Amino acid sequence: MPKWFNTAGPCKADIHYMLSATERLPEIKQLIAQENYFVIHAPRQVGKTTAMLALAQELTASGQYTAVMLSLEVGAVFSDEPDLAEKAILDEWKDSAQFRLPPELQPPDWTTGEAGRQIGSFLSTWSRKSLRPLVVFLDEIDALSDKTLVSVLRQIRSGFPNRPQGFPQSLALVGMRDVRDYKYASGGSDRLNTSSPFNIKVRSFTLSNFTLEDVRKLYHQHTDATGQIFTPEAVDLAFHLTQGQPWLVNAIAKEIVEYITKDPAIPITPDLVNQAKEILIKRQDTHLDSLAERLREDRVRAIIQPILSGLELGDTTDDDRRYLLDLGLVVRSQEGGLKIANPIYQEVIPRVLSQGVQDSLPMIQPSWLNVDGSLNAEVLLNAFLVFWRQHGEPLFKSANYPEIAPHLVLMAFLHRVVNGAGTLEREYAIGSGRMDICLRYGKVTLGMELKVWADKRPDPLKEGLKQLDKYLSGLSLDTGWLVIFDRRSGLPSLSDRTTTENVISPAGREIIVIWG
Structure with missing residues (x-):
């Protein structure tokens, strides 16, 4: 039977490539x-459910345990009605256990306990009557909230001392967040902010992204099955673009082998990986779309906004930073500080944020194209200045990240320029004080740097020229744009203060400085 790269739901060993x-x-x-209870948390689409299903099957097949993964998600709609949540959850568990376990290991018929005790009663009865020690992985624990969440956690904690004869020998809570961040509307907080309802856990750990070697192994399964080769350079690039994020790793390969080139005789090269990356970014499939949805949250905005603009984080809470780390949106860089988790997210985030501005753009004729369809950088500059003076300030209001509204408006304009025939690449980082943009259109490559001049900050020109020199050097370019957004208070209107000047950088490059 042929196998496929999977991007929807848990992997199945008989039809999917998997680790x-x-x-x-x-x-x-x-x-x-060791009879421990523990927590496994990781972002969505990292493979938690796949891993737990596979591990439960492996443990059961060993003959040592009865192991099963059970979901709590159906109880989510009853956040303040634990008794109704318990009934829905137990009904779901009965079906799952019958499907996933052989008859002799399935839970016995049990009498429903009192409201608030039904989950604990079920696990206790099953453990006492089970032929083997019971191991349970409870998936989607953080789908529960409020009274139902606390009730389930307390029932598990209450039964913990009776393990392994009277309660599961080992139990894991599996979700996106650690216990203290589960949703609970109480005391002005939307999170538990404590592990006390589940203080029996011995460990909390994260299911990590794939390593480079993992990506090689996964892709090699396709080579073994079909003969189609992933070149070493293609594997390295796929890992670089995804940083091993499992959904992205699978999605890139799936796009290539099922849609871009179905002929297994064609080797998979870096060019094909880049094609797949661009398709995924433009299409914003389910995983990337759900990622984009998170960007609307205030505590996400508080951290993503300064990262995009290159400013310091300022007064952000440890909870908020941990939240973004748990979501997989950011990682801690080896150099210190937070950064966007991978180059694909790095492209998706500004594209998503500038989408509202793009939708608000007026009709712009592509006057910057020559007769042969090539890009004329000088005409592009003039077209941008006309656009910026006329439409810049009104469009700031359509940006949902107000502190970087100029960045988003400029990027929206540039997306209209590339319009599927070129690419935009961005580099940005906390504390760098800038965002770098590379526009590629045919044979033309245009490098630019975006800086902000805020109140009580020095003129950014000198520092910007030095930084732009370094960026242009990496692109092997002798010219570029330095765009300085002047956000100081008390200034004339944008149409009046937008000017340009030609300067020579410290390294001798010809730079066009745009003040706007």
Whole structure:
């Protein structure tokens, strides 16, 4: 039977290429043997459910345990009605256990306990009557909230001392967040902010992204099955673009082998990987779309906005920073500070944020194209200045990240310029004080740097020229744009203060400085 790269739901070993769950989670078997309760949290689409299903099957097949993954998601609609949530959850569990376990290992018929005790009663009855020690992975725990969440956690904690004869030997809560960040509307907070309802956990750990070697192994499964080769350079590029994010790793390969080139005789090269990347970014499939939805949250905005503009984080809470780390939106860089988790997210985020501005753009005729369809950078500059003076300030209001509204308006304009025939690449980082943009259109490459001049800040020209020199050097360019957004208070209107000047950078490059 042919196998495929999977981008929708848990992987199935008979039809999908997939990696070993125990190799990705080497500590779990020891934790289970020690009768521990623990938490596994990771962003969506990292493979938590796939790993737990596979691990449960492996543990059960070993003959040592009865292991099963059960979901709590159906209880989510009953956040303040624990008794109704318990009934829905247990009904779901009965079906799942019958499907995933052989008859002799399935839970016995049980009498429903009192409201608020039904989950604990079920797990207790099953553990006492089970032929083997019971191991349970509770998926989607953070779908629950408020009274229902606390009730479930407390029932598990209450039964914990009776393990392994009277309660599961080992139990894991599986979700996006650690316990303290589960949703609970109380005391002015939307999170528990404590582990106390589940203070029996011995560990909380994250299911990591794929390593480079993991990506090689996964892609090599396709080579073994079809003969189609991923060149070493293609694998390296796929890992660089995704940083091993499992959904992205699978999505790039799936796009190539199922749509871009179905002929297994054609080797998969970096060019094909780049084609797939661009398609995914433009299409914004489910995973990238759900990522974009997060950008509307205030605590996400508080951190993403300064990252995009290159400013310091300022007064952000540890909870907010941990939230973005848990979502997989950002990672801690080796150099210190937070950065966007991978180059694909780095492209998706500004595209998403500038979409509202793009939708608000007036009709712009592509006057910057020569007769042969090539890009004329000088005409592009003039077209941008006309656009900026006329439409810049009104469009700032359509930007949902107000502190970087000029960045988003400029990027929206540039997206209209490339319009599927070129590409935009961006570099930005906390504390760098800038955003770098590379526009590629045919044979023309245009490098530019965006800086902000805020109140009580020095003139950014001198620093910007030095930074732009470094960026242009990496692009092997002798010219570029330095765009300075003057956000100081008390200035004339944008149409009156937008000017340009030609300067020579410290490295001798010809730079066009745009003041706007």
